[in-house]
Each structure stands twice: as C-alpha cells, then as structure tokens.
Amino acid sequence: MKLGINAAFAACRYPEPEIWLKIVGETLGLRYVQFFSDLIDPKVEKKTKERLCRNTKNAAKKYKVLIHSLFTGTAPHWSHFLLHPDEGMRKDAVGWWENYIHMAPFLGAKAVGSFLGSFSVSDSENPKRKKFLTEELVKTWRHFSSLAKDEGLEYLMFEPMSVPREMPCTISETEKLYERLNEKMAIPTKLCIDVGHGASVSGTGKDRDPYAWIKRFGSRTAVIHLQQTDKKSSRHWPFTKRYNKVGIIRGEKVLEAIGKSGAREILLVIEVFHSFFEPAEYQVLDDLKESVDYWRRWIKR
Numbered sequence: 283m284k285l286g287i288n289a290a291f292a293a294c295r296y297p298e299p300e301i302w303l304k305i306v307g308e309t310l311g312l313r314y315v316q317f318f319s320d321l322i323d324p325k326v327e328k329k330t331k332e333r334l335c336r337n338t339k340n341a342a343k344k345y346k347v348l349i350h351s352l353f354t355g356t357a358p359h360w361s362h363f364l365l366h367p368d369e370g371m372r373k374d375a376v377g378w379w380e381n382y383i384h385m386a387p388f389l390g391a392k393a394v395g396s397f398l399g400s401f402s403v404s405d406s407e408n409p410k411r412k413k414f415l416t417e418e419l420v421k422t423w424r425h426f427s428s429l430a431k432d433e434g435l436e437y438l439m440f441e442p443m444s445v446p447r448e449m450p451c452t453i454s455e456t457e458k459l460y461e462r463l464n465e466k467m468a469i470p471t472k473l474c475i476d477v478g479h480g481a482s483v484s485g486t487g488k489d490r491d492p493y494a495w496i497k498r499f500g501s502r503t504a505v506i507h508l509q510q511t512d513k514k515s516s517r518h519w520p521f522t523k524r525y526n527k528v529g530i531i532r533g534e535k536v537l538e539a540i541g542k543s544g545a546r547e548i549l550l551v552i553e554v555f556h557s558f559f560e561p562a563e564y565q566v567l568d569d570l571k572e573s574v575d576y577w578r579r580w581i582k583r
Contacts, residue, residue, distance in 0.1 A: 283540065285581040286314030286350060287552045288507065291570060293320040293355065294558035299338040307345030309567060310574050313583070314348050316505065316551050317389060320355030324381035331381075335388035342390065350549055351393040351439065351505065352386055353474070358397065364422060365399030365415050365449065375399070376422055383430050393504065394430065395439030395474050400448045416449070420462050423471070431468040438463075439504055441474040442495070444516050451480065452489045453498055460502065472504040476553070477531050478511035478518065492531065493539040500543020506536070507553040508577065518555035520569035521576040533580045550581060 287310065292302035306315050322334045342349050354363075363375045379396070386394050398419060405411040423438070430438055440463065442456045443449070450456040456473070463471040477492040488494040490513060496506065510519035510529035519525040521533075540548060552573050556566050 283537070283547070283581050284314055284549050284583045285312060285552070285574070285577050286316060286549050287312055287570070287574075288316045288353065289318040289321060290355065290553060290555055291566060293318060295563060295566065297321060299334070299341040300344075303338070303341040303345045303347055305567070305570075307347045310570060312574065313346060314350050314549055314551075315342070316549075316553075317349055317352045317391065318355045319352065319382060320357055322385070323357065324378050324385055331385065332388060335385055339388065339390050349389045349391045350551075351395055352382060352389065352391050353394075353439075353441075353505075354382075354396045359400075362402065363397065363399035364419055365401050365405070367402045367405055367411075367415075372418070372422075376425075379422075379426055380429060383426065383433055383435065386430075386435055387433055392434075392436045393439060393472075394435060395441065395505070397441050397443060398449060400443075403447070406447045416459075416462075420465070423463050424467060427467040427469050427471070435469060437470045437472050437504065438467075439472050439474045441476060441507070442479055444479045453480070453495065456499065460499075473499050473502050474505040474507060475499055475503050476507035476509065476516070477536065478507075478509045478513070478516040493535055496536065496539035497542050500540050500545035500548065503543075503545065503548055506540075506548055506550050508536070508550055508573075509553050509555075518553060520554045521552075521573040522569055523572075526576070533577060537580050550577065552577065 287306060296302040306312050322331060364372060366372050383394055427438060443451050445451055450459045475495050480489055480495050510521050510525045510531050511517040512528055513530055519529060554573060
C-alpha cells in the first residue's frame with residue numbers, strides 16, 4: 283500500500299503549484315498526490331490551463347511527487363453534474379469531463395476520477411427518469427473511456443457517495459453500476475472508495491460499515507479516500523487526537539479490511555476538508571502533519 287493526499291487542502295489557500303507541492307513533498311514527506319480540480323478548472327482558457335499544468339508538473343518533479351490521478355473538486359457537486367435534469371447542463375458537464383481528461387497527460391497522471399452527479403429530488407422519485415439518466419450516463423462514460431484511451435490513460439474511476447440522490451450510495455447499487463461502467467469500455471473503470479461515504483445518512487447494516495465496503499470492493503479499487511468521521515455525515519475530519527476520539531475510522535481496521543479484500547495495490551489518500559477561509563493556515567498544516575503521522579504507523583511508502 284502507498285500513502286498520498288488529495289490536493290483539496292490547497293484550494294483557496296495555496297493555488298501556486300510551487301507552494302502546495304512543496305507542502306506535499308517536503309512538509310508532509312509524501313510522494314503521491316491526487317489532483318483536485320478546483321485548483322485548475324478544466325474549462326479555463328486553453329493557454330492558461332496548459333501553462334498552469336506545465337508549472338504543476340514541473341513543481342511535482344522538483345519535489346519528487348507523483349501526480350497519481352485527477353479527481354473532481356467541489357464545484358461539480360453544486361451543479362448535479364452528469365445527472366442534471368436538463369440536457370444542456372449535462373452536455374456542459376460532459377465538456378467539463380472531456381477537458382479534464384485532456385489535462386491528465388499535461389500533469390503526468392494516468393487516471394481521472396469523479397463523483398458522477400446527483401439526481402434532482404423530482405428525478406430521484408421517478409423510476410423512469412432515473413433509468414433514463416442512468417442509461418445516458420453509461421453512454422457518456424463509454425465516450426469518456428474512448429477519449430481517455432486516446433490520451434494514454436490507464437483507467438477511469440468513480441466514487442460511491444452518501445445519500446440516495448447521489449448515485450451510487452449502497453453496496454448493491456455500486457456492484458450494478460461498476461458492471462455497467464465496465465461494459466464495452468475502451469479502458470477499465472475502477473473504484474475510489476471513501477471511508478466516510480456509503481449511505482452515511484440513509485443506509486443500514488453493511489452499507490454504513492466502511493470496512494464492509496473495503497472488503498467487498500478492495501480488489502476493484504484504485505484509491506481509498508481517508509477521512510475521520512463519526513458516520514453521522516461525511517465529515518472529512520483530520521486524523522488528530524481530538525477527532526480520533528470521536529471518529530470511528532481506525533487505521534489497523536482499514537488495513538485489515540484491505541488484506542481480506544484480495545487487493546494487491548491501493549493508494550490511500552488523505553482527504554481532509556477545512557473551511558476555505560478558516561481556521562488559520564498553521565492549523566491546517568498541523569492537522570495534515572498529524573494525519574500523515576497517524577497513517578505512517580501502517581503505511582511506510
């Protein structure tokens with residue numbers, strides 16, 4: 283297993299690649315990072331985007347950090363994304379994804395991943411609409427897969443979420459969608475499992491058990507997002523003494539579940555969210571350092 287971090291910590295604080303990659307490589311001593319789309323929006327003007335991507339790739343090389351994959355940031359979560367009820371808005375989300383795939387080679391990444399979208403309340407209560415939008419999603423994903431192959435990517439990822447409107451959010455839904463998103467695709471689709479997701483609000487039993495998700499899907503998972511949580515919500519707390527007292531995620535249990543899953547290699551990615559404008563920057567960095575120290579007990583790479 284390898285340990286990395288999602289670059290979400292840099293959003294609204296450290297947009298300069300030289301700074302946030304120095305934090306990853308030197309302050310935290312990590313060799314792997316997952317890119318966060320809020321740092322360079324895929325729809326930014328092409329020249330600016332390519333320049334920022336080159337700067338990011340150069341900084342990553344300087345600080346000996348590998349950009350493992352690209353993943354969605356916060357912005358797509360506010361738009362329903364690939365499951366928006368309006369066709370024009372879905373097309374816009376497709377364009378966003380296409381641009382993100384094109385960014386990957388500039389950053390030296392071999393995979394792109396995403397939360398898929400959220401149904402409107404109306405569509406979530408209408409079986410015909412849900413089926414229609416799901417079929418549209420599968421067709422769109424096939425297009426993404428072909429485009430990603432042309433760009434030299436190795437696989438795509440999707441992330442199960444926490445509530446019924448965000449597809450998928452249960453183990454059974456994830457099984458079905460995983461199969462659909464691997465049907466006649468140009469490259470494989472893998473999972474990104476978040477230990478704080480999985481029907482955290484509405485589910486019962488195994489759907490609310492983070493270790494059950496890992497045991498079930500570990501062999502099909504490329505990335506596990508690590509957050510401390512009390513499972514009342516997807517908290518994205520750091521792994522500090524304060525939050526470890528109230529949180530349910532335990533490093534030894536995560537590694538035990540991975541071992542039972544049959545997985546050969548997974549990147550474990552610390553995904554901690556602070557408010558964009560508080561607390562103070564030193565507190566953010568202290569939280570990240572303590573979180574890395576916590577996980578280094580089990581993961582040395």
